């Protein structure tokens with residue numbers, strides 16, 4: 005049916021589209037009618053009829069269905085076949101950019117400009133902007149951490165925020181009881197996050213893949229409930245107040261100064277995360293992660309210890325959440341369990357999925373877009389979660405690899421090395 | 436003793452509700468191996484549809500019983516339609532992609548539906564009208580059983596029996612079983628797999644809606660968020676029992692219901708959900724395929 | 736003897752897929768396992784390589800010049816580390832990774848770099864990584880697909896994918912190579928090249944080879960000894976000539992009515 009449509013002449017094809025889209029919009033009008041049109045308030049016993057909403061639904065689904073069908077067909081036909089002039093030009097310009105970036109002068113210039121932007125931001129943007137950016141940076145670290153587990157290791161983890169919570173509480177509580185300072189709390193938080201992540205990994209090692217999702221979710225909920233109810237330790241829902249901000253010994257900082265200071269701490273942390281994740285990716289362990297994600301049976305047969313590799317991904321991923329949690333606690337100076345609900349985990353998941361699983365620039369883009377766009381487009385704020393949901397579904401249907409897709413690294417082997425390889429064959433199996 | 440019986444009955448009620456939801460999870464998982472995270476949302480939408488309809492009908496002046504019957508039926512039809520549409524939009528296009536894609540798509544769907552109801556209706560709790568009449572004979576028992584509890588238990592039992600009969604003895608049921616064993620083979624043998632999958636979603640969603648109406652009558656209030664926890668719990672129940680197995684889903688639901696109500700009654704009600712999750716983790720450690728599930732056997 | 740299997744049995748619920756099979760492979764031998772579809776050949780492989788835990792029986796291996804070792808119930812990655820490597824009937828490459836990376840995963844069990852090394856990139860790790868690339872590339876050259884090193888594995892032509900599976904298995908430094916239908920889906924020319932490759936592996940690299948194959952001409956020209964399975968049981972063993980003439984083999988392949 006769809007393949008026929010693509011071979012039909014344009015006007016007929018559009019007519020067919022229009023007919024289907026009309027049917028779809030009628031279906032949706034009926035489907036959404038009770039919820040969209042009628043609002044029942046059983047407290048006051050009133051009913052409001054909002055007939056105008058029908059118009060929105062019909063119009064929206066008509067256009068939506070058209071676009072949906074168009075892209076679905078294009079996806080089926082394969083990207084190459086439908087490479088229109090626009091896309092060709094886009095690809096060409098992308099190639100030019102890629103080539104330019106590879107030139108050392110341009111690359112150096114780009115890095116310098118980026119650095120300048122990053123350093124100047126808090127002074128130009130002011131405290132409000134800096135705060136928002138710091139939040140976004142926290143999500144970048146969370147996204148990159150979760151990316152180790154999901155994007156590289158291929159394990160769907162939906163309890164990631166629990167390690168963030170544990171990091172935050174480690175700092176808050178250790179500071180409260182023992183006066184541990186922020187700097188010492190950082191490694192402690194990372195350790196706590198990593199160890200807990202390992203601890204929940206061990207029981208699920210034997211389980212099939214999708215059970216991991218539910219067990220991690222369960223674990224996150226247990227963590228939150230314990231934080232909520234174990235009041236003698238955690239102060240329950242009231243949370244912990246007056247957590248000290250990061251400080252440098254002997255220097256008193258004003259609030260705006262601290263904000264800037266935290267911003268730079270986050271910049272450094274993001275840089276560190278990128279550095280480490282990038283190195284992990286391009287190493288033996290990174291290869292193991294990807295191979296395990298691709299086909300764990302073949303991976304095992306090739307001699308990779310799957311259990312160890314899974315645990316490594318979980319531990320390395322959990323660390324970053326713990327680390328970010330410490331900064332979060334120090335920045336807001338107040339934490340309570342309500343900040344660590346399942347939906348927080350899902351937002352982090354969204355950043356990874358939208359940006360591109362397994363791709364560092366992808367995850368950074370994803371986190372910045374998902375956190376900054378709702379901040380700046382206040383009108384959208386109430387639709388935020390709705391849109392997140394829609395984004396997840398749409399991405400999975402049309403571009404499961406995310407906005408910026410991971411490209412595998414190419415290795416260069418010199419002509420001389422090639423010749424040597426051709427001569428000796430494999431050193432291993434000769435002996 | 437009465438305290439014990441009370442907890443027993445409340446566990447049974449919970450178990451029945453979980454079972455109505457867990458069936459949908461288990462059926463869908465049995466056929467397309469997908470954890471349908473949005474299943475709880477279907478239940479919530481069922482409850483909302485019933486609430487809206489009941490409000491309209493009560494203004495129109497119908498009596499409680501007719502309202503209950505009409506509202507439940509319409510809620511079931513609507514939820515079935517939502518389930519059907521959801522499968523077409525979010526699951527069918529990703530059926531051949533990685534497992535991870537389908538799971539994420541399901542989470543997205545869940546998030547979307549929750550907020551759809553939140554925005555179109557309200558984020559506050561709404562009182563749910565009392566639709567279930569009082570039964571006099573229940574008052575004579577030594578321990579407390581409410582009419583709602585009674586109706587919930589009876590309905591669940593009936594639905595369970597009907598479903599078992601459907602799957603065991605009808606043509607549709609046979610196609611479902613065939614598709615769950617081997618989709619390609621079933622297709623070759625002339626089973627319309629797409630239709631079977633759609634039907635599974637329809638049946639599962641209708642059952643969930645029934646659960647939504649009943650539990651809301653019992654708890655007396657709803658909001659857009661009720662589906663999430665209930666869905667997770669029901670999924671836990673399905674996994675406990677061995678996902679893909681219908682008797683397993685029922686058994687798992689009751690185990691979960693009792694764990695929660697006895698845990699809350701004898702240990703601490705603050706940690707009710709913790710008990711639920713803890714028993715899940717425990718059972719999975721000792722029996723990774725659940726109570727009645729067949730051990731997994733990955734073909735190489 | 737590099738492989739010695741005794742009384743191997745594998746049940747799937749009520750189905751006995753492998754039934755008390757005894758089988759040996761000697762050093763430097765090319766041995767084939769044949770049998771009709773569903774005879775249990777792949778299952779036998781899976782039991783030997785640890786993918787399935789057999790219901791009964793023992794598997795013993797011995798790297799030439801070392802003592803024999805029992806590997807029954809060992810986990811697959813440890814068995815591979817012992818020197819057994821395999822390919823899969825239904826090609827199982829890491830399809831999104833490059834061809835070279837696929838082979839690098841094969842090398843993995845011979846590497847020692849850890850997580851810390853990956854992060855700090857000490858000299859040892861860097862040297863090891865460099866060596867892995869070279870070794871893996873050499874492996875690709877050996878099976879003749881070096882020019883595709885940076886290609887994504889799923890984009891390779893079918894025959895090359897089968898070769899890549901072999902290269903990946905070789906990268907683990909096995910002494911015994913298990914090939915599950917290596918010629919399936921290949922054209923006659925590709926099959927001839929494959930035969931040459933397998934011979935070369937044996938003579939130049941002192942590998943013992945144990946293969947499952949449906950292509951009878953390949954089996955007859957290549958192997959020194961042939962085991963025949965039917966319904967999970969071993970029904971014949973011998974050199975190609977003996978097996979070809981064995982009435983029970985003919986019966987298994989052609990069905991009951993032609994048995995006379």
Ligand SMILES: Nc1ncnc2c1ncn2[C@@H]1O[C@H](COP(=O)(O)OP(=O)(O)OP(=O)(O)O)[C@@H](O)[C@H]1O
Nearest residue numbers: 732733734747752771772773774775776777778779
């Ligand atoms: N994981 C499993 N679970 C249940 N049954 C299995 C499993 N793996 C194999 N079998 C069954 O065991 C029997 C032997 O299968 P196997 O794949 O070993 O045959 P084979 O000899 O390799 O056949 P072919 O030549 O078609 O590859 C078959 O009946 C098959 O259905």
Ligand SMILES: [Mg+2]
Nearest residue numbers: 776777778824
């Ligand atoms: Mg086979």
